[in-house]
Amino acid sequence: MHLEEFAEGKSILHNLDPRVKIIVFVVFSIFCVLAPGVKLPLFFLFYSLALLFIARPNTKAFISRLAMANLFIGIVWIFIPLSYKGNTYLALGSMNVSQEGIQYAVSITLKSNAVIIGTIALISTSSAFRLAHAMLHLKVPKKLIILFFLFYRYITVVHEEYLTIKRAILLRGFVPRTDIHTYRTFAYMVGGLLIKSYERAEEIYKAMLCRGFGGSFPLLDHFRMGHRDALFLLLSILTFFAFWMKS
Amino acid sequence: MHISEGILSPKILLAGAVLSAGGVVLGLKKLKNEDIPKAAVLSSAFFVASLIHVPLGPASCHLVLNGLNGILLGWTAFPCILLSLALQAVLFQFGGLTTIGVNSFSMAMPAVISYYLFRTLTHKGKKLAFLAGFLAGSLALLMAALFVGLALVETEKSFSPMVGAFILMNFPISLVEGVISGFVILYLKKVKPEMLT
Incomplete structure (x- = not known):
């Protein structure tokens, strides 16, 4: 992306x-x-x-x-x-x-x-x-910035996962139409993405704790x-x- | 469903900004530190999902899924939707930065309403869970269209015929959103039920 x-x-x-x-x-x-x-x-x-x-x-x-x-x-x-x-x-x-x-x-x-x-x-x-x-310097809440940081960081990662799922579905001969089968397939795609994200987030939080996360990220450049x-x-x-x- | 720059009156822009700020503050307050990564990466997934185009007759529509977002995130939907819209405004010039308050409120308030109305219903049997997803998905989209329409009409009465056409156009889309949200709820219930508890 x-x-x-x-x-x-x-x-x-x-x-x-x-x-x-x-x-x-x-x-x-x-x-x-x-x-x-x-x-x-x-x-x-x-x-x-x-x-x-x-x-x-x-x-x-x-x-x-x-x-x-x-x-x-x-x-x-x-x-x-x-x-x-x-x-x-x-x-x-x-x-x-x-x-x-x-x-x-x-x-x-x-x-x-x-x-x-x-x-x-x-x-x-x-x-x-x-x-x-x-934004942090302009007094926007720190929690919102951390949320943004992780959200933005993982868009490309989740997008890769989306492309993988899409490729698998296309290989099985999926052709999108206006019918229930199509909508169910798209729903399972979204569901898959949500579950993968949820599980990844658990791993991310563990990794953050291992690195001593206490509610903020240290800033290196100013x-x-x-x-x-x-x-x-x-x-x-x-x-x-x-x-x-x-x- | 994003109103662009320069259209709404200052009064409406201010009202939207104040209401959204309230929702964002409440959402952040309810968000525990340990849940930040979940909210963030789920938002990334919703961002990617909004790039998916679904066929609808001869046309296609992109997924919004704000009802589903609300069921999974509750009040945290406010900060998450705000960030998503801010990013779209900065990267793609969809919507806008001056209208971000109005746009976030129109999408996030229906999400929070879906959370209160339908979250517990997803714990029931399969049929009721699907119904909960369907209603959350379709009603949240329609409410969002209604809020956007209201902002336009309050700015200038002559927008009424345009807003009428816009809301009418959203009815078929809301059915698609509903069906997909319903199936997503069923899928989550089967594969990862703890996401809904």
Whole structure:
């Protein structure tokens, strides 16, 4: 499983302190969610596009993710201009396309893409483990972080087991259809995965106890906030305020 | 079933975040240190299971299994589902980080409700256990769709026709979820009954 596509890179954004990136992202998304109208969301989209230009993620992966995320926005575009009450912009037979409806759909589209691109540029450019480590510094409960650590660590392991079971089922000539036999087979697959995971977890806990687990993992490497991080934090927050003042 | 970024109103986002935070705190409180690995690796299994696509007539749907998740994990479903959704938002941009409160609540609250309604029923005979799994699976999915729909309609009334279509679409999917959850419960009962006690 290739999971952290966007975290593989060498840009300035990839190397910033993840704690700073998380704080900037939180402020950015709060401003963006609260932004009314069209102009302000557009400014925030420019900001995230600028970050994207710095981060330079894999183009193919980026476009496919963005297209996927805009699928829902597409559905909104089909429904909202027709059902939103407001001044008629265009009459199609008995249906009215309202001006306010279009404005609302544009606003949603801008905000949505701004936050998604912001997520890719700021959050997805750090590895999941570094993000979890940063969350620990940002006072997220330790238990949640340990839970995340083991959960993420074992996804690839469980996925391997899934592939093994799937291969065995295919070798026996299984063809998925819409019938009870298919659903029962999928259920037994899931059941098998759950039991294997449950048994593995027992072994994991024993191994953790052998290594002296007492409710936390020792941390070996530490973040250091440098001039670059401070500058990025300052510039970003100032930009957000400037956007807000301008509109 | 994840609402993407930029759509919901700040009020709804805040409500979702507060409700989810409450559920997560409660779930973590109930989670003993010795049960952390179980909750974590079971969540990995649910994450992998959600990648499985099941045929449904000419289309296909991916498994959600939040009802089953609730029966096995109880209140711990809250932190586990939150982490799963956070990971999907960061790695695949499914759902989103600003909507994580609303999305986690819509999936995890039905999971917890299934836990209270159907967990003891799984200890009964085979038929009742299957029924418990079926109801947990299908109702949890429908409740999740309902919560998501509610969040959209509360944001903007004109979402109503879209939400109506969305909930209708979830009925056939809920049957598939129900049947599969029912069979999973039977399988666990036969092979590893201590997972359900």
